[in-house]
Amino acid sequence: MNFKSNKLRDAVIVALVASAATGGTAYAQETTGTTTDLDRISVTGSRIRQVDTETAQPVLSISRASIEKSGFKTVADVLQNISAAGSPAISRSEPLSSGENVGGFYIDLRNLGAQRTLILVDGKRLGSSTSGYQDVSQIPSVVVERIDVLKDGASSIYGSDAMAGVVNIITRKNFEGMEANVYTGQYSEGDGEKQSFDFVAGFTGDRGSITIGAEYANEEEVWAKDRWFSESSQTAFHPDRGWTTVSQWGSAQRTSGGPQLVLNRGADPYNAANYHVLDGTPITGDVSNSNQQMQLITPTERRSLFTNVQYDITDNVRFSGDLMYTRRESQAQVAGYPLQSAAYGDLGSIWSADSYYNPFGEDMNYVRRGWEVPRVSTNQLTTFRFSGGLQGSFQFNDKYFDWEVGYLYQNSENLQRQTGNYNVLAANAATGESFYNDATGRVECGSAQGLIDGTNPVYGPGAGGCVPWNPLIPFGRTGDGGLTGNSDLQQFLFPTTHATGETTMTSYYANLAGSLFTLPAGDLGFAFGYEYREEKGEFNPDALSQTGYSTDLAAGPTSGIYDVNEFYLELNVPILADLPGAKELSLSAATRYSDFSTFGDTVNSKFGLKWRPIDQLLVRATYAEGFRAPTIGDLYGGSSQTFERFTDPCDTSFGLAATDSATAARCAAALGALAPTFRQLEQGFVPADGRDQQSPVPFTSGSNPDLTPETSKSKTVGLVWSPTFAEGLNLSLDWFNIKIENTIVADTPDDQLNDCYALGVAERCTTFTRDATLGYVNSMTFGSRNAGFIETEGFDFDVAYRYNTDAAGNFTFNLQNTYVTKNVLKTTNDETAPLQIYNGFESNFRLRSNLTVGWEMGDFGITWGTRYFSGVKEDCYFIPDECTLPDYQSPDPARNGPMNERGSTTFHDVQFSWNAPWNATVAVGARNVFDHYGPQMYSAPNSQYSYYGGYDIGRFIYMQYKQKF
Numbered sequence: 001m002n003f004k005s006n007k008l009r010d011a012v013i014v015a016l017v018a019s020a021a022t023g024g025t026a027y028a029q030e031t032t033g034t035t036t037d038l039d040r041i042s043v044t045g046s047r048i049r050q051v052d053t054e055t056a057q058p059v060l061s062i063s064r065a066s067i068e069k070s071g072f073k074t075v076a077d078v079l080q081n082i083s084a085a086g087s088p089a090i091s092r093s094e095p096l097s098s099g100e101n102v103g104g105f106y107i108d109l110r111n112l113g114a115q116r117t118l119i120l121v122d123g124k125r126l127g128s129s130t131s132g133y134q135d136v137s138q139i140p141s142v143v144v145e146r147i148d149v150l151k152d153g154a155s156s157i158y159g160s161d162a163m164a165g166v167v168n169i170i171t172r173k174n175f176e177g178m179e180a181n182v183y184t185g186q187y188s189e190g191d192g193e194k195q196s197f198d199f200v201a202g203f204t205g206d207r208g209s210i211t212i213g214a215e216y217a218n219e220e221e222v223w224a225k226d227r228w229f230s231e232s233s234q235t236a237f238h239p240d241r242g243w244t245t246v247s248q249w250g251s252a253q254r255t256s257g258g259p260q261l262v263l264n265r266g267a268d269p270y271n272a273a274n275y276h277v278l279d280g281t282p283i284t285g286d287v288s289n290s291n292q293q294m295q296l297i298t299p300t301e302r303r304s305l306f307t308n309v310q311y312d313i314t315d316n317v318r319f320s321g322d323l324m325y326t327r328r329e330s331q332a333q334v335a336g337y338p339l340q341s342a343a344y345g346d347l348g349s350i351w352s353a354d355s356y357y358n359p360f361g362e363d364m365n366y367v368r369r370g371w372e373v374p375r376v377s378t379n380q381l382t383t384f385r386f387s388g389g390l391q392g393s394f395q396f397n398d399k400y401f402d403w404e405v406g407y408l409y410q411n412s413e414n415l416q417r418q419t420g421n422y423n424v425l426a427a428n429a430a431t432g433e434s435f436y437n438d439a440t441g442r443v444e445c446g447s448a449q450g451l452i453d454g455t456n457p458v459y460g461p462g463a464g465g466c467v468p469w470n471p472l473i474p475f476g477r478t479g480d481g482g483l484t485g486n487s488d489l490q491q492f493l494f495p496t497t498h499a500t501g502e503t504t505m506t507s508y509y510a511n512l513a514g515s516l517f518t519l520p521a522g523d524l525g526f527a528f529g530y531e532y533r534e535e536k537g538e539f540n541p542d543a544l545s546q547t548g549y550s551t552d553l554a555a556g557p558t559s560g561i562y563d564v565n566e567f568y569l570e571l572n573v574p575i576l577a578d579l580p581g582a583k584e585l586s587l588s589a590a591t592r593y594s595d596f597s598t599f600g601d602t603v604n605s606k607f608g609l610k611w612r613p614i615d616q617l618l619v620r621a622t623y624a625e626g627f628r629a630p631t632i633g634d635l636y637g638g639s640s641q642t643f644e645r646f647t648d649p650c651d652t653s654f655g656l657a658a659t660d661s662a663t664a665a666r667c668a669a670a671l672g673a674l675a676p677t678f679r680q681l682e683q684g685f686v687p688a689d690g691r692d693q694q695s696p697v698p699f700t701s702g703s704n705p706d707l708t709p710e711t712s713k714s715k716t717v718g719l720v721w722s723p724t725f726a727e728g729l730n731l732s733l734d735w736f737n738i739k740i741e742n743t744i745v746a747d748t749p750d751d752q753l754n755d756c757y758a759l760g761v762a763e764r765c766t767t768f769t770r771d772a773t774l775g776y777v778n779s780m781t782f783g784s785r786n787a788g789f790i791e792t793e794g795f796d797f798d799v800a801y802r803y804n805t806d807a808a809g810n811f812t813f814n815l816q817n818t819y820v821t822k823n824v825l826k827t828t829n830d831e832t833a834p835l836q837i838y839n840g841f842e843s844n845f846r847l848r849s850n851l852t853v854g855w856e857m858g859d860f861g862i863t864w865g866t867r868y869f870s871g872v873k874e875d876c877y878f879i880p881d882e883c884t885l886p887d888y889q890s891p892d893p894a895r896n897g898p899m900n901e902r903g904s905t906t907f908h909d910v911q912f913s914w915n916a917p918w919n920a921t922v923a924v925g926a927r928n929v930f931d932h933y934g935p936q937m938y939s940a941p942n943s944q945y946s947y948y949g950g951y952d953i954g955r956f957i958y959m960q961y962k963q964k965f
Helices: 007-018 066-072 075-080 341-347 424-430 448-453 486-495 541-546 632-636 661-677 749-758
Strands: 059-063 117-121 145-149 165-171 178-189 194-204 207-217 251-256 261-263 275-277 295-297 300-312 316-335 339-340 364-370 375-396 399-419 434-437 444-445 499-520 522-540 558-579 580-596 600-614 617-628 640-642 697-700 710-721 729-741 744-746 768-770 777-786 789-804 811-826 847-857 859-868 872-875 899-902 906-915 922-929 956-964
Touching: 059 066, 066 145, 066 847, 066 859, 066 906, 075 145, 295 316, 339 341, 341 364, 341 424, 424 486, 434 448, 499 541, 499 558, 522 632, 558 632, 617 729, 661 749, 749 768, 749 777
Parallel strands: 117 165, 697 777
Antiparallel strands: 059 145, 145 165, 178 194, 178 956, 194 207, 207 300, 251 261, 251 364, 261 275, 300 316, 316 375, 339 364, 375 399, 399 499, 434 444, 499 522, 522 558, 558 580, 580 600, 600 617, 617 710, 640 697, 710 729, 729 789, 744 777, 768 777, 789 811, 811 847, 847 859, 859 906, 872 899, 906 922, 922 956
């Protein structure tokens, strides 16, 4: 490729190669004398251009070459597999997830929550949903030059949300020529195919450049039935557990009580003698394995276009603009809805004694899973983003100053389409009064008398009216009012619903950076700026869903707007330089004033220390204040119904009352005579067969307009060593501590019930009620609140080494480790309440490590990678024979009792590459080359299944081809 010379463009390239750009381009002004500013660049985490890329704060930089060698194609996959990443938020292994964020990819640093990690594109904020989630799948991987991960709080530099860290995605600029890429792969089981086609093209001239990238990617589904850990609720090791009585066979129960009755297979449904008591035997009985209709990995399809334009208006002023368009379409399928008429008794749900199909002669409660019409959700998100501004430099009194003014706009429109949920009113009509119409020769809703007096509702196939239904005709049997093959009935019972949403972010900004004066150790650098941002968003569930007349669960609309005005100041003060024991000693400080229209103002500051006692050793430390403002969803979200999974601590088999006397005593006070034998009821109103089971009735969650910001304090201390005896070797060790207070707690049934019964917090016992006869929780209201704190602490240890030889080629070695020593949560302000301990449990790994070893010689290369997850503990109450720690005791009372220790897991990856003589690169590889699986985890962390949602699900074999023109 032939690059034309341009001094300004070359300065930018120098800056990009050196490390990474932030919001402002690394812009320089060359003078006619010998003094130049070309050696100063911008780095992630600071607005001040600096000479040294090593700063007081820890930054991980992932190059494009490293991304290509990893075998991961998307930005999300790359970031999810760094050692500092936490559990995946809204995992693709959770098809039952709902709401506006489904289908996106979100990054969670330090296991502090994806909403506490700020995502930037070229130093500018990426738009978010109304609940504060930033979808990194919107960024086409073909335009990524590198990714910087700032593992430190940075609210004083970037504003709200930068508490756990910052991810800065730097795009390719000043590209000349054309490059096309093809990526394809699938699991060795023959499923989960991934395909990606992309290209990038660019042109550079004497006054500027244009770079265009486009990408199409398609990832197909993997079915739960095709993996051992998801084919049944509690894996193939226990295929007879976790089945539900709310099945595709259908059952009915007299309203006065008694057994559930099921039609004998193939028998006459009009004879009451042909029904038997429900057989709960798994596999051969009248129960259902819903996993057989569920997706393990949901499919997604993306189309992206990205353009960057840079143009020198004058020798000192440049226009820089980005334009991005993305459309993401995702889909999720789960088993047909498990309709239980008793759960909708307040809407009149009953199988009428006057139904033509009811052989029992009395009103009956019924249950029937809609196996014929699985629930399918399609989510389409269309995003448009524009960023444009003027940048320049000027000289004043022998000092150089960089300025930038700009505008940022991002709009995302969300369209969701759902099928497979019952219209409850339609189901009521279909199971209500019906008769056989001799005139038409079919069963119709209403009565023969109604034909005479005109009181019947509109009915008849094709008329959009009522179609009678027999809920006890099982799946696979046609006729007699059953669902199978009955398209008119299916259309009547299962409407297609739509939800829409839109978010818009608008921002104006102005920045000025440079040096104020020269100190004995160097220039005192500064950056000062103003930013205005407006966030507007709404999400509107389908009108039927809002009424509560659909099994899609009642949900209200979310709508709100707020704005913020912000000023920031940053200083970099050199103290000592080129002295014995102080080759460099500098201090940095930054502060930011933010005025929100929702809650008022806040000031957050940050301080850093950088000391280089000798050339090859750097000592660094930071102290930062941070904050996270309540989102539109936090403040203005509509309430919604949800069937939550939880463990009732009063359950005498699986709850804490079974092992903790204090909990048992509080449960006895609440339940009275029911307490000694109380069992939590799950779907089907049957006793729970394990922990973490779904409620048989919906609960209600909602927002809180009185929320205030979360606040944080983060500290880091680290060493960076580049020893002279081993050229190419770099080691870094950083200690981190992050404490977030006044947390916006997304309350859960588990938290409420444990606070009430395990911890004895009386105020937490007022938001739910219990059924007076059976004792189960029959209503609960929960939402967000400011309470308690989260704290995490640990170490990052990285090693990078490159060794070049003439005879044997070049070798690279890269090791990343994150070791967590503390991860605790308190969801109440009660000082006597014990901490909830997460470190080492479920998906909170104490140690995550990545090792990459590479070899290149001539046109050939090999990369070997390992990804290590340390062992964790999880509850094992319902499978006691697997418990390795039957008498486990913890400072956290909720962790007391039998525990299972799951071993560590390591996945190995390999890639072989060849640079072809026609200017192409061919690479073939395998992720998880040994087809290894992690252990079963019945707690189902970040997953719908008994397996961690961040683990590999098999060997993935791929090929990628890159052609340069």
